[in-house]
Amino acid sequence: MMVGSVARKTCVHGDRDLDVFMLFDPALPREDLEREGLALAWSIAQQYTDIIREKYAEHPYLNATIDGFDVDLVPCYQVKEATGIQSAVDRTPFHNRYISSRIGDFTDDVLLLKQFVKAGGVYGSDQMTEGFAGYLCELLVLHHGGFHNLLKAAAGWKPGMFIDIEQHAAKWFDEPLVVIDPVDPCRNVSASVSDTKLLEFIELCQGYLKSPSKWFFYRPPICILTEEEVSALLKGRESAFLAITLKTPPYIEDIVVPQLRKSLHTLVDLLKRHEFVVIRADTWMLEDRSMLLFELLVDTLPAVRFHAGPPVTAHVNAAKFIDKYIHSDIIFAGPFIRDGRYGVELPRRYRQASDLLSSNEVFGTALGKHVKHSMKDEFVVHSGLECWQPGFEPFISEFLQKSSPLVRIRRAEARTS
Amino acid sequence: MMVGSVARKTCVHGDRDLDVFMLFDPALPREDLEREGLALAWSIAQQYTDIIREKYAEHPYLNATIDGFDVDLVPCYQVKEATGIQSAVDRTPFHNRYISSRIGDFTDDVLLLKQFVKAGGVYGSDQMTEGFAGYLCELLVLHHGGFHNLLKAAAGWKPGMFIDIEQHAAKWFDEPLVVIDPVDPCRNVSASVSDTKLLEFIELCQGYLKSPSKWFFYRPPICILTEEEVSALLKGRESAFLAITLKTPPYIEDIVVPQLRKSLHTLVDLLKRHEFVVIRADTWMLEDRSMLLFELLVDTLPAVRFHAGPPVTAHVNAAKFIDKYIHSDIIFAGPFIRDGRYGVELPRRYRQASDLLSSNEVFGTALGKHVKHSMKDEFVVHSGLECWQPGFEPFISEFLQKSSPLVRIRRAEARTS
Numbered sequence: 074m075m076v077g078s079v080a081r082k083t084c085v086h087g088d089r090d091l092d093v094f095m096l097f098d099p100a101l102p103r104e105d106l107e108r109e110g111l112a113l114a115w116s117i118a119q120q121y122t123d124i125i126r127e128k129y130a131e132h133p134y135l136n137a138t139i140d141g142f143d144v145d146l147v148p149c150y151q152v153k154e155a156t157g158i159q160s161a162v163d164r165t166p167f168h169n170r171y172i173s174s175r176i177g178d179f180t181d182d183v184l185l186l187k188q189f190v191k192a193g194g195v196y197g198s199d200q201m202t203e204g205f206a207g208y209l210c211e212l213l214v215l216h217h218g219g220f221h222n223l224l225k226a227a228a229g230w231k232p233g234m235f236i237d238i239e240q241h242a243a244k245w246f247d248e249p250l251v252v253i254d255p256v257d258p259c260r261n262v263s264a265s266v267s268d269t270k271l272l273e274f275i276e277l278c279q280g281y282l283k284s285p286s287k288w289f290f291y292r293p294p295i296c297i298l299t300e301e302e303v304s305a306l307l308k309g310r311e312s313a314f315l316a317i318t319l320k321t322p323p324y325i326e327d328i329v330v331p332q333l334r335k336s337l338h339t340l341v342d343l344l345k346r347h348e349f350v351v352i353r354a355d356t357w358m359l360e361d362r363s364m365l366l367f368e369l370l371v372d373t374l375p376a377v378r379f380h381a382g383p384p385v386t387a388h389v390n391a392a393k394f395i396d397k398y399i400h401s402d403i404i405f406a407g408p409f410i411r412d413g414r415y416g417v418e419l420p421r422r423y424r425q426a427s428d429l430l431s432s433n434e435v436f437g438t439a440l441g442k443h444v445k446h447s448m449k450d451e452f453v454v455h456s457g458l459e460c461w462q463p464g465f466e467p468f469i470s471e472f473l474q475k476s477s478p479l480v481r482i483r484r485a486e487a488r489t490s
Numbered sequence: 491m492m493v494g495s496v497a498r499k500t501c502v503h504g505d506r507d508l509d510v511f512m513l514f515d516p517a518l519p520r521e522d523l524e525r526e527g528l529a530l531a532w533s534i535a536q537q538y539t540d541i542i543r544e545k546y547a548e549h550p551y552l553n554a555t556i557d558g559f560d561v562d563l564v565p566c567y568q569v570k571e572a573t574g575i576q577s578a579v580d581r582t583p584f585h586n587r588y589i590s591s592r593i594g595d596f597t598d599d600v601l602l603l604k605q606f607v608k609a610g611g612v613y614g615s616d617q618m619t620e621g622f623a624g625y626l627c628e629l630l631v632l633h634h635g636g637f638h639n640l641l642k643a644a645a646g647w648k649p650g651m652f653i654d655i656e657q658h659a660a661k662w663f664d665e666p667l668v669v670i671d672p673v674d675p676c677r678n679v680s681a682s683v684s685d686t687k688l689l690e691f692i693e694l695c696q697g698y699l700k701s702p703s704k705w706f707f708y709r710p711p712i713c714i715l716t717e718e719e720v721s722a723l724l725k726g727r728e729s730a731f732l733a734i735t736l737k738t739p740p741y742i743e744d745i746v747v748p749q750l751r752k753s754l755h756t757l758v759d760l761l762k763r764h765e766f767v768v769i770r771a772d773t774w775m776l777e778d779r780s781m782l783l784f785e786l787l788v789d790t791l792p793a794v795r796f797h798a799g800p801p802v803t804a805h806v807n808a809a810k811f812i813d814k815y816i817h818s819d820i821i822f823a824g825p826f827i828r829d830g831r832y833g834v835e836l837p838r839r840y841r842q843a844s845d846l847l848s849s850n851e852v853f854g855t856a857l858g859k860h861v862k863h864s865m866k867d868e869f870v871v872h873s874g875l876e877c878w879q880p881g882f883e884p885f886i887s888e889f890l891q892k893s894s895p896l897v898r899i900r901r902a903e904a905r906t907s
Contacts, residue, residue, distance in 0.1 A: 272802040311792035375728035385689040406892045475823045
């Protein structure tokens, strides 16, 4: 069964993805499905090409390059009712049927919307962009009756927006945008849309309605900086840049990127716990290497740090704490009472943020599983201009020129008018 | 009428204060009371001494030095019922009568307790120490039936303790310790006792019951540091010390010290708003000069700072914000969306904490009235070792060796055993 935007004629120019779902009897055990399904996929793909990769999402599938198309061959179950869905891929044929039978004259509107969210930088079928996936675009166009009507509605959205086309929601969701899947009452189609991406989409809708231009459909090119420009920008900001680079774990973006994000957040927390103030942080994944980038207010802290102990009224622990420190040679001051607790001023273990990020403390945090595995193997901490690593130039350029999608568009208009 | 601890025979060694309250007819208007009362006080005091000062609390009074005693001559109203009280001083005769008629054999216990809280550094009839005043000590001894019984009870106290001897509380209080005034159901006698002072008192009670020593009654001497020692300590901590000194406003401690504290807190907030992290801060008042002392994690911040604007969904203000910054030359990056709002990265106005504290921004904060007046006249910002100003050596020495009262006592025991 052919599924996805090609099957539904809602693929936009530049899309060269083709999804072929191979439907098996649900009575077949999962392991047999994977083994037989993959074997069949291999035998089919090999008839057309030599460029074949086994990939892993929730389950293994084949990715082949055939006549310049990126073809996924995905074994899944042919379930009769959406309620019989066993894994994410089983759901796709239902989406296909739902959209195909209703899309009618709205295919052009879907194409417009997909181009609009792509150019605006809020498109994304994956976790990497936290954006608006193709199926979500199709549903929104269907629900609001076309591209322009959707934009007029969305310009007034606020986070907390709830859309339930089939009026059958069977669960509570608290994501910023909730669009209940018409074929699955327990699923939010826009679960991966972040608060910021939703607001960026709203901003784009408002901006387009106020004053449209071609830049809403042609992504303004990123201005890639030179090393000299980056050096000047870092000197100007006077903040401290640190980056961790690691080998990209051998899994698809949909799996690796959420883990990079999780790792980024847990390392930001680690830095904060050690009193380093993080101005901004972001992560990027390339084929071979991935980067966690941190901008700090300062990267060097004084020797003294406050260490909070037990509450004064927790008698046993309070007495232990005092015994431990009262005749200690290493303390600067204390024990004294602050905010209801005993505390002492001790020498700081990590005065340099780079020492902290290079230490074993990073493995005591909630790193993503595959990221942790890769970092256990090897990772590098870069400081200042060293963060300007090959391949990451577009990422760091965007980081340093960070602006909202509408601002990017308005600036492109100003440059070209 | 003689009032206070001398009248009640509960004054401790070293107390050389004598309060003489001059009782006037409540029918006399307030202005006449002040004028006639002060005139009478002057004529009495001049018969004994030349050392006479007019002072101002809630109302003016005379302070005279007579035979080495510090004598206050305080005009007030002779009201029949406590409910007729017009100002704080009118209440004192009622306290006097309440305690005198009940204290009986407990005078020694009160003396012990007052010496105990003085030596422990939690005594204080004023706002400066936020501690246990004489009248509070008397009530606690009366209520618990002696010094030792009080200590046994207080060792188990927690903040939120409530004592209402006459069972007549007519108001809700949320201070850490509430002891309803037996002569005024709307007054908390321990209103000025801070959370930390209460916990320090509890700590002292526990420590004394566990292992008493003479140091619970003889305040361990402060180790006053030399300039070389201070210099070494500051170098060791590697943090940043800043101090503001100003002329002490010409009012009594009870008025000036709360204003210094208020000013300290508002300036800590100012520093925080400008992203300076304050490790500790404290204030001290001398006869002529007062000091606000700040220890910062770092005193220099980078050029870049994040400036948060309006929520993205506040359309009008959001559009204004973007218009203001989109083609600005001064921004580092932005506008972009963060936490639901637009924001930009701008050059920081105050990169040095000392510049901030020297600027007019300090007068935009909620400084105490008299402190503000004095600072408008003149104030000096000191950095690092410059904070070691004449007269403030004991204050800064204690700041750098900060420890809880019990820790101070245990260390004194260790030194002398």
